[in-house]
Amino acid sequence: MNLDQSWFCLSTQARGVGSAFIRAQDSYGLVFVLGEPAFYRRFGFSTDLAAQSPCVYSGPYFMALFLLPSDVALGAAVYAQTFARLS
Numbered sequence: 001m002n003l004d005q006s007w008f009c010l011s012t013q014a015r016g017v018g019s020a021f022i023r024a025q026d027s028y029g030l031v032f033v034l035g036e037p038a039f040y041r042r043f044g045f046s047t048d049l050a051a052q053s054p055c056v057y058s059g060p061y062f063m064a065l066f067l068l069p070s071d072v073a074l075g076a077a078v079y080a081q082t083f084a085r086l087s
Helices: 017-024 037-043
Strands: 030-034 062-066
Touching: 037 062
Parallel strands: none
Antiparallel strands: 030 062
16 A cells, blocks of 8 residues: 555545545545444445554444555544544
8 A cells, every 4th residue: 555645534424435436546545534334334334444453443433445456454544633633
């Protein structure tokens, strides 16, 4: 995984932004989300995959999805410090 790629944080809900972003991706290999499992599982997101990447937000709402085929070994998922201010 190239850690120099752009990262995105979506906060708007119930407007289709997250759904559109997931469907429109064409170059990101792995996506992590922190959100409602019932919503994100319909796109294939998995808590089991996310559990391979320790994170301060690990748990039932932390999920991941490979968007491109990959055999990459996963490491820790680290959110920007600014994200912690939202808690």
